[in-house]
Amino acid sequence: MAANHELLNRVREALADIPGIEEKAMFGGVCFLVDDKMCVCVRREDIMCRLNPNSYHNELEKPGVQQMIHNGRVMKGYVFIAPETMQNKADFNYWISLALEYNKIAKSSKKK
Numbered sequence: 001m002a003a004n005h006e007l008l009n010r011v012r013e014a015l016a017d018i019p020g021i022e023e024k025a026m027f028g029g030v031c032f033l034v035d036d037k038m039c040v041c042v043r044r045e046d047i048m049c050r051l052n053p054n055s056y057h058n059e060l061e062k063p064g065v066q067q068m069i070h071n072g073r074v075m076k077g078y079v080f081i082a083p084e085t086m087q088n089k090a091d092f093n094y095w096i097s098l099a100l101e102y103n104k105i106a107k108s109s110k111k112k
Contacts, residue, residue, distance in 0.1 A: 059098070064081060065080070065082070
C-alpha cells in the first residue's frame, strides 16, 4: 500500500465520529467509503476527495488542487489535494467537510 500512514491517521481521526465508514484498498492507496460511497482516499502524500461535480470547478482554481484522471479519463468531481494545501488543521478539515457534504447526496456506485 502506497499511502502515508500519518495522513491515513489524520483522515481516520477526521472521520471517527461518522457511522458507516469502510476502508478499502483502491487506486494504489486507501479509500474511505461513507454509506458505501467513495468519499476520501489517501494515496502517497495526497488525498483524493469526491466533491460535487456541479460545483467543484472553483476548487480546481486553488493551488495544490488537481483534477483526477483515471485510465486517461477525467473523473468529474474527483480532485487530488497536495500536502502543502492541507498542512494546517483548518485547511485539512475544509477538504474533508466538502467531501462529506457531497457524500450526503452522492449516488452509490456499488454494483448490484
